[in-house]
Amino acid sequence: MKYKVMKKQFNSDECFVCGIHNHAGLKTAFYELENGVVITITKGDNFHQSYPNRMHGGIISALLDETIGRAINITEPETWGVTIKLEVSYRKPVPLDEEIVVCGWITKTKGMTFKGEGVILAKDRKTVLATSEGTYFKQNIHDIIGEHRLSGWQFIEDTHAVTEIELDHEFTRSE
Numbered sequence: 001m002k003y004k005v006m007k008k009q010f011n012s013d014e015c016f017v018c019g020i021h022n023h024a025g026l027k028t029a030f031y032e033l034e035n036g037v038v039i040t041i042t043k044g045d046n047f048h049q050s051y052p053n054r055m056h057g058g059i060i061s062a063l064l065d066e067t068i069g070r071a072i073n074i075t076e077p078e079t080w081g082v083t084i085k086l087e088v089s090y091r092k093p094v095p096l097d098e099e100i101v102v103c104g105w106i107t108k109t110k111g112m113t114f115k116g117e118g119v120i121l122a123k124d125r126k127t128v129l130a131t132s133e134g135t136y137f138k139q140n141i142h143d144i145i146g147e148h149r150l151s152g153w154q155f156i157e158d159t160h161a162v163t164e165i166e167l168d169h170e171f172t173r174s175e
């Protein structure tokens with residue numbers, strides 16, 4: 001099914017996943033889809049490897065973590081969350097030389113916490129490589145970043161605007 005991109009999210013300076021100046025990081029761009037899912041299309045590099053030809057599980061986990069955590073901003077644009085629990089199922093090796101699509105969506109929001117699920121799809125946009133469930137604690141951004149400033153949180157224009165994406169996956173909300 002084809003999903004329309006509604007919005008491109010901001011990037012940070014130094015975050016391992018989305019930091020545009022983090023030389024070891026993935027520099028991912030995140031998009032909000034019309035169905036309430038946040039996605040990033042990315043590709044690992046050799047320095048993200050575990051066994052040869054496969055992405056390290058910790059990197060897979062980081063990708064899922066941030067993608068789910070960002071999904072809250074579709075309905076609550078001002079909310080920031082810190083991860084308090086993350087479960088990842090590694091279903092198939094994630095290759096390093098091919099594009100993957102990481103998807104995250106919110107399943108429950110209650111009081112100071114929210115929960116979400118995520119999936120990593122292979123380049124065929126269908127094969128499930130990993131799935132995840134996360135719980136996040138809502139926190140004021142200034143309590144999270146302390147004396148650091150928000151100035152590095154910025155909109156990065158795409159050279160080629162991503163307007164839609166085709167995904168062969170059913171996004172279920174179990175809770």
Ligand SMILES: CCCCCCCC/C=C\CCCCCCCC(=O)SCCNC(=O)CCNC(=O)[C@H](O)C(C)(C)COP(=O)(O)OP(=O)(O)OC[C@H]1O[C@@H](n2cnc3c(N)ncnc32)[C@H](O)[C@@H]1OP(=O)(O)O
Pocket residue numbers: 012013015018065066067068069070080081082083084085137139145148149150151152153
């Ligand atoms: C400069 C510009 C900004 C740039 C930003 C760019 C990058 C991000 C881009 C986009 C963001 C969106 C994506 C984010 C995704 C990635 C996020 C991460 O990787 S975050 C790092 C890992 N996680 C932590 O570091 C949390 C560490 N934990 C804590 O800080 C504390 O535990 C905290 C604040 C969560 C709670 O501590 P308390 O002292 O305020 O409160 P207490 O009383 O301990 O807990 C409150 C309730 O929460 C439960 N709780 C706390 N921790 C729990 C846990 N681990 N598991 C289960 N429950 C927990 C407690 O049991 C309590 O529940 P009861 O009120 O009693 O019902």
